[in-house]
Amino acid sequence: xxxxxxxxxxxxxxxxxxxxxxxxxxxxxxxxxxxxxxxxxxxxxxxxxxxxxxxxxxxxxxxxxxxxxxxxxxxxxxxxxxxxxxxxxxxxxxxxxxxxxxxxxxxxxxxxxxxxxxxxxxxxxxxxxxxxxxxxxxxxxxxxxxxxxxxxxxxxxxxxxxxxxxxxxxxxxxxxxxxxxxxxxxxxxxxxxxxxxxxxxxxxxxxxxxxxxxxxxxxxxxxxxxxxxxxxxxxxxxxxxxxxxxxxxxxxxxxxxxxxxxxxxxxxxxxxxxxxxxxxxxxxxxxxxxxxxxxxxxxxxxxxxxxxxxxxxxxxxxxxxxxxxxxxxxxxxxxxxx
Amino acid sequence: xxxxxxxxxxxxxxxxxxxxxxxxxxxxxxxxxxxxxxxxxxxxxxxxxxxxxxxxxxxxxxxxxxxxxxxxxxxxxxxxxxxxxxxxxxxxxxxxxxxxxxxxxxxxxxxxxxxxxxxxxxxxxxxxxxxxxxxxxxxxxxxxxxxxxxxxxxxxxxxxxxxxxxxxxxxxxxxxxxxxxxxxxxxxxxxxxxxxxxxxxxxxxxxxxxxxxxxxxxxxxxxxxxxxxxxxxxxxxxxxxxxxxxxxxxxxxxxxxxxxxxxxxxxxxxxxxxxxxxxxxxxxxxxxxxxxxxxxxxxxxxxxxxxxxxxxxxxxxxxxxxxxxxxxxxxxxxxxxx
DNA sequence: GTGAAAGCGCTAACAC
DNA sequence: GTGTTAGCGCTTTCAC
Numbered sequence: 026x027x028x029x030x031x032x033x034x035x036x037x038x039x040x041x042x043x044x045x046x047x048x049x050x051x052x053x054x055x056x057x058x059x060x061x062x063x064x065x066x067x068x069x070x071x072x073x074x075x076x077x078x079x080x081x082x083x084x085x086x087x088x089x090x091x092x093x094x095x096x097x098x099x100x101x102x103x104x105x106x107x108x109x110x111x112x113x114x115x116x117x118x119x120x121x122x123x124x125x126x127x128x129x130x131x132x133x134x135x136x137x138x139x140x141x142x143x144x145x146x147x148x149x150x151x152x153x154x155x156x157x158x159x160x161x162x163x164x165x166x167x168x169x170x171x172x173x174x175x176x177x178x179x180x181x182x183x184x185x186x187x188x189x190x191x192x193x194x195x196x197x198x199x200x201x202x203x204x205x206x207x208x209x210x211x212x213x214x215x216x217x218x219x220x221x222x223x224x225x226x227x228x229x230x231x232x233x234x235x236x237x238x239x240x241x242x243x244x245x246x247x248x249x250x251x252x253x254x255x256x257x258x259x260x261x262x263x264x265x266x267x268x269x270x271x272x273x274x275x276x277x278x279x280x281x282x283x284x285x286x287x288x289x290x291x292x293x294x295x296x297x298x299x300x301x302x303x304x305x306x307x308x309x310x311x312x313x314x315x316x317x318x319x320x321x322x323x324x325x326x327x328x329x330x331x332x333x334x335x336x337x338x339x340x341x342x343x344x345x346x347x348x349x350x351x352x353x354x355x356x357x358x359x360x361x362x363x
Numbered sequence: 364x365x366x367x368x369x370x371x372x373x374x375x376x377x378x379x380x381x382x383x384x385x386x387x388x389x390x391x392x393x394x395x396x397x398x399x400x401x402x403x404x405x406x407x408x409x410x411x412x413x414x415x416x417x418x419x420x421x422x423x424x425x426x427x428x429x430x431x432x433x434x435x436x437x438x439x440x441x442x443x444x445x446x447x448x449x450x451x452x453x454x455x456x457x458x459x460x461x462x463x464x465x466x467x468x469x470x471x472x473x474x475x476x477x478x479x480x481x482x483x484x485x486x487x488x489x490x491x492x493x494x495x496x497x498x499x500x501x502x503x504x505x506x507x508x509x510x511x512x513x514x515x516x517x518x519x520x521x522x523x524x525x526x527x528x529x530x531x532x533x534x535x536x537x538x539x540x541x542x543x544x545x546x547x548x549x550x551x552x553x554x555x556x557x558x559x560x561x562x563x564x565x566x567x568x569x570x571x572x573x574x575x576x577x578x579x580x581x582x583x584x585x586x587x588x589x590x591x592x593x594x595x596x597x598x599x600x601x602x603x604x605x606x607x608x609x610x611x612x613x614x615x616x617x618x619x620x621x622x623x624x625x626x627x628x629x630x631x632x633x634x635x636x637x638x639x640x641x642x643x644x645x646x647x648x649x650x651x652x653x654x655x656x657x658x659x660x661x662x663x664x665x666x667x668x669x670x671x672x673x674x675x676x677x678x679x680x681x682x683x684x685x686x687x688x689x690x691x692x693x694x695x696x697x698x699x700x701x
Numbered sequence: 702g703t704g705a706a707a708g709c710g711c712t713a714a715c716a717c
Numbered sequence: 718g719t720g721t722t723a724g725c726g727c728t729t730t731c732a733c
Contacts, residue, residue, distance in 0.1 A: 034508070036726055047704045052728060062702060077508055082484035083421045084726035087709050102449060103641075108440045115469060124481065127465035131453060143462065146420035170372070170415055248641070277645065284646040303441070303586070307615065308622040309647030374710055385720045390712065398718060422710035425725050 035078040043072040055080055082124060086148060094124040095330055096149030096171075098141055100156040101246060102129045104274055105302045106319045110155050110176060113323020117331065123150075145171055151330045155323070160218040172333050174342075176326045177317075178219045184333060184342040186325040188317035193348035194226035194269070197297045197315055200350055201267045202234050205358045206295065210239045210265035212254055212275050214246045223271055223299065239265065243275055251278020252285075259286055259294075266359035267295035273302045273314055280310075280355075291357035301351050311354035318346050373416040381410040393418055420462060424486060432462040433668055434487030434509075436479055438494045439584060440467045442612055443640045444657045448493050448514060451661020455669065461488075483509055489668045493661070498556040510671050512680075514664045515655075516557045522671060522680040524663040526655035531686035532564035532607070535635045535653055538688055539605045540572055543696045544633065548577045548603035550592055550613050552584045561609055561637065577603065581613055589616020590623075597624055597632075604697035605633035611640045611652055618648075618693075629695035639689050649692035656684050 037055075041048045046065060053061045054069045061069075072078075086092060097114055099107040111127075118125060128144050130137035136158050144152050155176035157164055164180045167173055172184070179185040201209050211227045214220065224240055231238035241258055243250040251274060258264065259282060270276040276298030283294050290296055298305060301316035329342045375393075379386045384403060391399045392407045399407075410416075424430060435452055437445040449465075456463060466482050468475035474496050482490050493514035495502055502518045505511055513523040539547050549565045552558060562578055569576035579596055581588040589612060596602065597620060608614040614636030621632050628634055636643060639654035667680045 038726080048727080049704060049729085050702085053703095056728090060702060065702080079480075079483050079508065081425075081486055081726055082481075083486045084425055084709090085728070087419075087422055087425060087711090088726075088728040090709060090728085102440065102446045103443055105441055111440060111467065112469075124485070126485075127467065129449065129465065142417075143420075145417050147462070147464075148419055148421045170417065281646055304642060304645075307642075307648065308619055309649075310645065311647075376710080386711080387713090387720060388718090391719095394712090400718060403718085419710055422725090423712070425727090426710075426712040428712085428725060 035073075035076040036081070037078070039076055040069060040073045040078050043076060044068050086124075092148050092150030093334070094126050094147070094149045095327075095334075096126045096128060096144035096147065096152040098144060098152060098154040098157075099127070099129045100158070101274075103247070104272070104300070105304070106272075106300045106317070107155060109319035110323035110326070113320040113325075114153060114327040114330075115323075116320075117324045117327025119331075123331075123334075141167065151334055153326045153330050155326070156220075158217040158220065164219075172330075172337065174326045174330050174333070176322055179343065179345070180219060182341065184329050186322050186329060186342070186344045186346070188322065188346050188348045190222035190348075191226040193299065193315040193317065193350075194223040195230050196348070196350040197269050197299065198227050198230040200313070200352065200356065201269060201295060201297060202230070202236075204267075204295065204356060206265075206267040207236055207359070208239070208263070208265040209236070209267045209269060210241065210258060212251060212258075212268055212270040212279060213240055213242045214250075214271045214275065215244055216242055220271075227269060243271075243278075246272060246274060248274045248278040248281070251275030252282045253278070255279040255282035256285070259283065259288070265294075267297070267356070269297045269299075271299060273298040273300040273305050273312065276312055276314065276355075277304065277310075280312075291355050293360055295356040295359070297356060305351075305353070313353045313356040314351050316349045316351050318348070321346055373411075373414040374419070375416070377414055378407060378411045378416050381414060382406050424462075430486050430488030431672070432464050432485070432487045433665075433672075434464045434466060434482035434485065434490040436482060436490060436492040436495075437465070437467045438496070439612075441585070442610070442638070443642065444610075444638045444655070445493060447657035448661035448664070451658040451663075452491060452665040452668075453661075454658075455662045455665025457669075461669075461672075479505065489672055491664045491668050493664070494558075496555040496558065502557075510668075510675065512664045512668050512671070514660055517681065517683070518557065520679065522667050524660050524667060524680070524682045524684070526660065526684050526686045528560035528686075529564040531637065531653040531655065531688075532561040533568050534686070534688040535607050535637065536565050536568040538651070538690065538694065539607060539633060539635060540568070540574075542605075542633065542694060544603075544605040545574060545697070546577070546601070546603040547574070547605045547607060548579065548596060550589060550596075550606055550608040550617060551578055551580045552588075552609045552613065553582055554580055558609075565607060581609075581616075584610060584612060586612045586616040586619070589613030590620045591616070593617040593620035594623070597621060597626070603632075605635070605694070607635045607637075609637060611636040611638040611643050611650065614650055614652065614693075615642065615648075618650075629693050631698055633694040633697070635694060643689070643691070651691045651694040652689050654687045654689050656686070659684060 037051045128140045130140045151172040153174045168183045175185040213224045228238040243254040298314035301314045305312035305314045375389045466478045468478045489510040491512045506521045517523040551562045566576040581592040636652035639652045643650035643652045
């Protein structure tokens, strides 16, 4: 049989009745508000404990009118970058101030409107969103309904923190160029508004070097999608000697595809990822990649959210962090005879 | 300047006033309850859209008295096993029924009571917890306050779904034994109640083979902790020829430690992990490990939670799944001369 | 130092 | 079909 449980969880009123005071006192005691004598306070805590009373944060928020909860939307829980962002956000939030409501998209690819809606319906006072795939207009529209901080992607008119993707992609491409590669392909993610900076920067860098860019789009941001797309790419004639991918997950997929075809990395094929997720640094993976400092992005986003909560009319934040190329062992000069 | 935003989000009353009906109708319309004429319904939706009205799920839950939200506690967001569990839980929950409230522990090691409390305070009707490190009594106590489903670990008197760790650890150890290893060490996690099955099973299997077990405990469940502990272990004289770790994260750390000391895997050292996380299957990692079918665990937990919500007095669930050894390339016979 | 009363946005009988 | 009413558990003036 199930463990015996009080049929109805204890409420403030129960505690008040038990102690013989009014609900107000109980409320005050639990929020550490002044105006409760030490004795009463102790009696209240004692009774609360005996009754198993837990404050109802949800009812409190409702009564308080002003929504203090911070909603955090994460696009892909399997991508450790988002765990880093979460850590960063937490660092920025006061220990015991704002509740953090988490929401994880269920489809990595595509736009999970439901996950965002759930944050709104849970009455988050502000939403930190990493990463939004929706077109700019949709994001701006959403920001009308609830204050929004866009992480990882700049949206005009909306608080944003992001990494300088133009610089990151240029560094990655130039690294490959510098090694002597000419046929460098770019494996992009699905095409979404606000997510074309890396691709555009790659293409521009190639053009500037007098080379023809070759971009292909994976149908998702996952390892599996990267593997599918790369397999197709490598089976074509005149395959590239290097691939620069939109993120590490895609790069991981590209590796698998290459190995499955019997190619060696970096001897036959160089690969550069993006994110510098922890996996990239593992022995046996050794992926050259671009560090976008996800934890710092998260921390900055948290600070911006707090500021916005305090000052709804303040100026719009637009912070851009400098990424940094991390050279490991997945890149080398192109094979001699090609 | 910040985008213009309505000072106060629209409520049901606002919509009702706008249309010229009572709040009840609006409530009914939004929940698809019968008793609203098609015409009225349309007028309501139209007005709601114009006013930017969003239902307040929190207030609804409060009014509804019965808590339908499912709380999911995840111990380590960086361990992909927990992402698998999340996916499984989602599969089990009805698309539009129960809200899912997520909570991630901030310290991997140790017990993050706060993360659990936040679920209670957010008024989850039931909590699915993966993985609880607290002693049995604490868990049972918690289960008095709110229905609980323990994932990954059996707790007497509490709904539990878990993998058969005894069998899994035995299979892992026997695999190593079968390859001819004699000096097999076990890298356990920090010692917590309810988390000793893998270790005990390893020790028993060693004893049964007439061998002396050598267990060491990492100070956390992370890769970093695994690396620290293994570095110490390998620097001792008479180092083991194989290590079986409590989870894949620790195994990843063990690999790094071995490589840093110039050892080869599996030539100099065999390693067996536990979890079969996605990383384990990557080319270049190729970790032999035990599949605990995390997604299935999550799905089963979700189903149990639903059942418990429906029938608070039903019999206590105790489901155990069969794990399965996945042999890859991190294990081989021990080096010849030792 | 303590309490009464109103109200947060919503649901759920129960009338009309 | 539609509206009225009484809460859900809590916070918050404002009086005592």
